[in-house]
Amino acid sequence: MPQPPVLAAAPAGEAPAEAVLPLIRGVAVLRALTDADGALSLPELERRTGLVRSTLDRITGTLARMGYLRVDGRSVLLAPRLMEFGNAYLAALRLPDLLGPHARELADELDESVSLAVADGDGVRFIHQTTRRRTLSVSFRIGDLLPAERIAPGPLIAAGWDERDWARWRRRRATDPLGHGFPVLPPRAAEGPPTDAEFAAWAEQAGRRGWALDDQLVEPGLVALSVPVRDPAGGLACVVSLVSHTSRHSARDLHRRLLPRVRAAVSAMERRLREAEPPEPEPARPGLVSWAADSKRELGRGFVESLARGLTVLTAFGAGRGELTLSGVAEATGLARATARRALITLEHVGCVAADAGTFRLTPRVLALGFAPLSRRTLPQIAQPHLAALAERVHDSTSLAVLDGDDVRYTARAATKRIMSVEITVGTRFPAYATSMGRVLLADLPAADRATRLDRAEPRPLTPYTTTSRAALAACLDRAAATGYALVDQELEQGLRSIAVPVRDRSGRVVSAVNVAMHTGRRSAEECEAEVLPELRATADAIAADLHVAGRFARVSDV
Numbered sequence: 001m002p003q004p005p006v007l008a009a010a011p012a013g014e015a016p017a018e019a020v021l022p023l024i025r026g027v028a029v030l031r032a033l034t035d036a037d038g039a040l041s042l043p044e045l046e047r048r049t050g051l052v053r054s055t056l057d058r059i060t061g062t063l064a065r066m067g068y069l070r071v072d073g074r075s076v077l078l079a080p081r082l083m084e085f086g087n088a089y090l091a092a093l094r095l096p097d098l099l100g101p102h103a104r105e106l107a108d109e110l111d112e113s114v115s116l117a118v119a120d121g122d123g124v125r126f127i128h129q130t131t132r133r134r135t136l137s138v139s140f141r142i143g144d145l146l147p148a149e150r151i152a153p154g155p156l157i158a159a160g161w162d163e164r165d166w167a168r169w170r171r172r173r174a175t176d177p178l179g180h181g182f183p184v185l186p187p188r189a190a191e192g193p194p195t196d197a198e199f200a201a202w203a204e205q206a207g208r209r210g211w212a213l214d215d216q217l218v219e220p221g222l223v224a225l226s227v228p229v230r231d232p233a234g235g236l237a238c239v240v241s242l243v244s245h246t247s248r249h250s251a252r253d254l255h256r257r258l259l260p261r262v263r264a265a266v267s268a269m270e271r272r273l274r275e276a277e278p279p280e281p282e283p284a285r286p287g288l289v290s291w292a293a294d295s296k297r298e299l300g301r302g303f304v305e306s307l308a309r310g311l312t313v314l315t316a317f318g319a320g321r322g323e324l325t326l327s328g329v330a331e332a333t334g335l336a337r338a339t340a341r342r343a344l345i346t347l348e349h350v351g352c353v354a355a356d357a358g359t360f361r362l363t364p365r366v367l368a369l370g371f372a373p374l375s376r377r378t379l380p381q382i383a384q385p386h387l388a389a390l391a392e393r394v395h396d397s398t399s400l401a402v403l404d405g406d407d408v409r410y411t412a413r414a415a416t417k418r419i420m421s422v423e424i425t426v427g428t429r430f431p432a433y434a435t436s437m438g439r440v441l442l443a444d445l446p447a448a449d450r451a452t453r454l455d456r457a458e459p460r461p462l463t464p465y466t467t468t469s470r471a472a473l474a475a476c477l478d479r480a481a482a483t484g485y486a487l488v489d490q491e492l493e494q495g496l497r498s499i500a501v502p503v504r505d506r507s508g509r510v511v512s513a514v515n516v517a518m519h520t521g522r523r524s525a526e527e528c529e530a531e532v533l534p535e536l537r538a539t540a541d542a543i544a545a546d547l548h549v550a551g552r553f554a555r556v557s558d559v
Contacts (some may be wrong), residue, residue, distance in 0.1 A: 034370050086553045103503075128142065286331075378557045386542050464494075
């Protein structure tokens with residue numbers, strides 16, 4: 001069944017008179033892309049949002065300028081920087097930071113996937129995932145929204161509903177019997193389980209027992225055991241779920257054998273919540289407002305400043321800033337109080353902000369702005385558009401690689417069109433000691449580890465220019481560590497010159513390297529350092545910036 005336009009489906013009710021219409025439209029565009037797993041053609045995005053093309057072009061142009069999406073020809077794609085909104089919510093919530101380590105310990109102990117989830121309206125939204133890496137993998141994505149009646153955390157959450165909550169749930173079931181509002185799941189049969197009465201009974205039973213089982217309701221073969229985590233006041237903080245497959249455990253087996261271990265982990269989580277100290281507030285970013293004004297002056301009608309300002313409000317929240325007054329939002333963003341107030345009214349209307357007694361907080365629905373599809377992006381996927389832009393600027397091929405044993409393994413690449421070019425494919429491996437990327441990767445290792453790897457590699461001459469002396473190679477690595485780059489001249493192959501810089505994760509650890517490779521006739525070594533190195537460093541910085549945002553709460557695979 002075709003999906004209805006986003007603006008027609010959400011949010012319910014007329015927008016308040018003071019709402020910022022471009023902000024509503026921008027959120028609708030981001031949600032449409034999220035529901036489509038992160039990418040749509042412009043005509044399809046136009047159809048799903050109901051926006052006329054000229055308006056859509058201005059909205060997408062503004063979001064692209066802000067780094068939240070990328071327009072590639074006729075396609076629109078979500079960009080990793082968009083995850084900063086979800087990061088703000090998760091940092092303000094604190095649960096992933098406080099309870100994530102316990103979830104990982106439980107997953108390691110039982111060798112099963114473990115998730116944390118919270119209520120989002122009448123659905124369940126995931127806020128943390130620790131996944132077991134298997135051929136048959138069982139997990140959801142951070143940010144995924146599932147219907148409460150089809151997942152084990154649901155009845156535990158519904159056990160605390162009042163009559164208004166149940167009425168809202170019944171209305172949703174009546175208006176969306178096939179579950180089209182939950183695109184992560186295949187549509188259910190209208191008569192499929194559970195019925196309204198069955199779910200109400202399940203919720204009553206789960207509330208009484210303090211645990212719930214999902215026996216293949218979400219998907220055939222998937223089973224889960226869920227237990228609630230209580231906050232210090234006795235309210236529901238979140239639900240922890242142990243997720244497995246029937247090839248490993250039956251639902252009954254999960255309950256009989258593993259419930260005591262899950263409850264022990266929940267006790268440790270609740271103790272952590274009781275003992276947690278208030279976090280140091282993250283620094284605010286008031287400079288975004290002046291940046292938006294500068295962009296408006298530069299781009300004119302092509303930049304929708306009210307959309308940019310409205311989205312800036314989401315970044316006011318974070319660690320140590322879970323709840324803010326209107327004045328606090330205005331101060332954190334640099335917006336005028338009147339502008340901040342209109343943005344908050346709008347964000348409350350679209351479900352991203354909740355207001356209570358003069359304070360505001362982000363809701364789990366912020367994760368519906370791209371977090372789920374972006375949370376599974378790998379480092380090569382994050383790097384690819386940056387590599388393509390670099391190749392276009394320097395007119396030479398560029399690559400991303402990781403250290404794999406004593407070799408470098410190419411994980412992403414952008415080639416340039418030349419009569420004579422460097423032809424290397426993703427997956428190719430070369431000895432690390434003879435490559436520029438290998439040397440910047442080795443240079444980040446502790447000295448003892450470097451020496452061990454060089455001894456084990458047994459360097460041999462690949463060309464007449466290859467450095468094979470261990471002492472000379474150690475000096476090359478010291479120089480790469482000191483200067484932040486490595487240049488290799490015809491040591492891997494005669495006529496091939498390359499220069500590389502490292503890419504660092506949030507902790508400062510080198511996780512990959514980026515290079516530009518060319519024929520020696522294209523540029524001298526000095527020209528590489530003068531012309532290519534600045535561009536290379538800027539590209540590595542851009543990849544690292546995206547990686548830092550994407551890796552704040554989600555695990556980013558390096559391959």
